[in-house]
Amino acid sequence: EAWGAELKYAIIGGNVALPAVAVRASATSLFGADQFKLDTKALDLSISKGILVFTPYAGVGRVWSTNTPQGAASTVGLQKFSDAQTRSFLGVSFSPGLINMAVERDSVGGIASYNFKLGVAF
Numbered sequence: 039e040a041w042g043a044e045l046k047y048a049i050i051g052g053n054v055a056l057p058a059v060a061v062r063a064s065a066t067s068l069f070g071a072d073q074f075k076l077d078t079k080a081l082d083l084s085i086s087k088g089i090l091v092f093t094p095y096a097g098v099g100r101v102w103s104t105n106t107p108q109g110a111a112s113t114v115g116l117q118k119f120s121d122a123q124t125r126s127f128l129g130v131s132f133s134p135g136l137i138n139m140a141v142e143r144d145s146v147g148g149i150a151s152y153n154f155k156l157g158v159a160f
Contacts, residue, residue: 042066057087062099074116075106082125094130101125101146123147136160 044064052058061083068076082099101123107116129142138157143150 039070040066040068052087057085059083059085062097072109074108076103077106078103080125082127084127091134092130092132096126096128098124098126121147129153131155133159 042065044062046060046062048058048060050056050059062081064078064080066078068074078101080099080101082097084095084097086093086095102120103123104118104120106118123146125144125146127142127144129140131138131140133139136159138155138159140153140155142153142155144153145151
């Protein structure tokens with residue numbers, strides 16, 4: 039089970055002419071794994087521009103992760119590992135009424151993933 043939190047602040051709120059620019063800080067911890075403890079922290083800068091029901095967005099930032107062996111894993115010589123990687127993302131959200139959909143390409147350390155998100159606003 040993973041738990042996380044994020045704080046986001048709009049540096050520029052955006053309007054008809056200007057895009058929105060925001061900074062975001064986040065942290066996540068993995069719980070319930072007997073062999074290791076995994077923590078991540080991230081900081082990124084993003085830009086978005088609403089156009090009717092579409093909002094294209096992009097961002098870049100940094101992700102720091104730490105993996106600490108626990109229990110039996112620490113007794114077999116595994117050592118704590120920390121790393122930092124560049125993260126970039128690019129996507130578009132579509133919000134017609136109460137439904138929100140987004141398609142996104144995310145890359146951390148050069149490894150890409152593709153995401154589809156579906157939500158309901160109420």
